[in-house]
Amino acid sequence: MTIYEGYRFVCEALSNIYDQREAGNIAVMVMEKITGLGKMDRMLHKNQILTEEQEAPLTHYTALLIQHRPVQYVLGEAWFYGIPLYVDENVLIPRPETEELVEWVVRDERRRLQVTGYREQVTGYRLQGAGGRPAILDIGTGSGCIAIALKRNIPESEVYAIDISNEALAVARKNAHSQQCPVQFFNMDFLNTGQSKGLPQLNIIVSNPPYIPQKDKADMYKNVLDFEPHTALFVEDNNPLIFYSAIADFAVQHLQPDGCIYTEIHETMGEAVKNIFIQKGFTHIIVRKDMQGKDRMIKAAKAN
Numbered sequence: 001m002t003i004y005e006g007y008r009f010v011c012e013a014l015s016n017i018y019d020q021r022e023a024g025n026i027a028v029m030v031m032e033k034i035t036g037l038g039k040m041d042r043m044l045h046k047n048q049i050l051t052e053e054q055e056a057p058l059t060h061y062t063a064l065l066i067q068h069r070p071v072q073y074v075l076g077e078a079w080f081y082g083i084p085l086y087v088d089e090n091v092l093i094p095r096p097e098t099e100e101l102v103e104w105v106v107r108d109e110r111r112r113l114q115v116t117g118y119r120e121q122v123t124g125y126r127l128q129g130a131g132g133r134p135a136i137l138d139i140g141t142g143s144g145c146i147a148i149a150l151k152r153n154i155p156e157s158e159v160y161a162i163d164i165s166n167e168a169l170a171v172a173r174k175n176a177h178s179q180q181c182p183v184q185f186f187n188m189d190f191l192n193t194g195q196s197k198g199l200p201q202l203n204i205i206v207s208n209p210p211y212i213p214q215k216d217k218a219d220m221y222k223n224v225l226d227f228e229p230h231t232a233l234f235v236e237d238n239n240p241l242i243f244y245s246a247i248a249d250f251a252v253q254h255l256q257p258d259g260c261i262y263t264e265i266h267e268t269m270g271e272a273v274k275n276i277f278i279q280k281g282f283t284h285i286i287v288r289k290d291m292q293g294k295d296r297m298i299k300a301a302k303a304n
Contacts, residue, residue: 004046006058007031013062026071030061033075068223081149085175090167091143092232097290098208098264101297102146104288105206105262106153108299109134113156133158135200137254139190139207139247140164142232144172144183146206151181160199162188165231191246202254208264209243210235240266244273248280248300257304263297270295 001009010027011020018026031042034054050058064074070093072078078087080094081102087093113134134157138147141161151159161183163169169185176183188195215237217225224233235242244263251261261282265273270287277285282300290296 001050001055001058002047003031003035003037003042003050006034006050006055007042009058010062010065013066017066017068026065029071029075030058030065033077034058034061068226070223070227073227078143078145080143080145081153083145083149083152083179085143085145085148086171086178087143088171089227090165090229091171092208092228094143094145097296098146099149100288100290101206101208101262101264102149102153104297104299105150105204108260109154109157109204113154134203136160136204136206137162137199137202139205140209140232140243141172141185142168142208144175144185146208147172147183147185148176148179148181150206151176151183152179159183160186160202162186162190162196162199164189165229168229168232190250191242193246193249196250197253199250199254201256203256203259205247205251205255205259205261206263207243207247207261209247211240211243211264211266211269213237213240213266241269241272241276244276248276248282251282251302252280255302257302259302261298261300261302265296265298267294267296270298273298274300 007027010030011023014023014026032038034057035042037045061074065071072087072093073089076086076088078085078094081099085094134154136150136157136159138161141147141163144161147159147161151157161172166187169187173185190196210231210233212233214234247261247263274285274287277300281303283303284301286299287295288297
């Protein structure tokens with residue numbers, strides 16, 4: 001079997017599960033993993049014969065993929081903000097809209113710190129991390145993608161990350177170690193205020209919390225519903241904003257004046273989340289659309 005034939009093999013196997021474009025994208029990821037070659041090199045060497053050591057995982061990966069298992073779990077890898085991360089079924093697969101959220105934080109913080117470092121502080125911005133660094137908390141870290149990307153791109157920051165799942169934290173710690181990113185991880189139920197009150201004072205709070213109502217399960221794809229961790233996805237129908245209320249209450253106590261909250265939101269809940277932050281006294285609240293034109297993230301600042 002050649003490299004091109006391997007690509008076609010995966011595409012055809014997935015043709016009854018995904019549309020042509022999605023099947024092709026998955027096949028590209030599989031072939032890149034198996035061959036270690038980029039797109040151009042695979043095109044130049046499309047008639048190169050796959051070795052037995054390459055054909056075996058190709059067959060194995062395809063058998064898993066036709067069960068609707070996400071390709072990122074099959075390959076044990078997902079790219080996020082230019083960083084290769086290990087992922088398994090204990091953590092959510094990082095999404096492009098979460099990259100947009102990280103980009104928002106990075107741009108704002110670089111502007112605030114004037115790029116040159118935390119010593120050139122903006123007037124009134126009280127830095128709380130060790131050594132006077134900006135202190136950042138990632139709530140519900142999962143794979144660690146947000147925390148690691150922020151530490152990589154705001155290296156002068158002190159980054160903390162929490163999750164209720166020890167299994168997720170094992171993945172996050174593995175990723176932080178492989179990326180040589182010093183992030184402080186804690187096992188914690190954020191909704192338990194007795195646990196969260198021990199966290200430090202912060203300059204930035206970031207979160208992609210659970211926000212999908214249970215009633216929406218019927219509309220979700222099988223590869224998400226059957227494999228991704230439900231505790232990281234779903235909230236009860238009668239209290240879909242529970243995490244945003246908890247984040248707002250926590251930020252009242254732990255966020256420094258002029259500090260900011262950045263969170264992802266359900267596309268239908270922008271105004272509702274905005275109202276929670278307004279009621280808690282936050283200002284300069286911005287609801288931002290993602291690349292698909294949907295309300296998917298929000299920023300709120302704590303008054304000085």
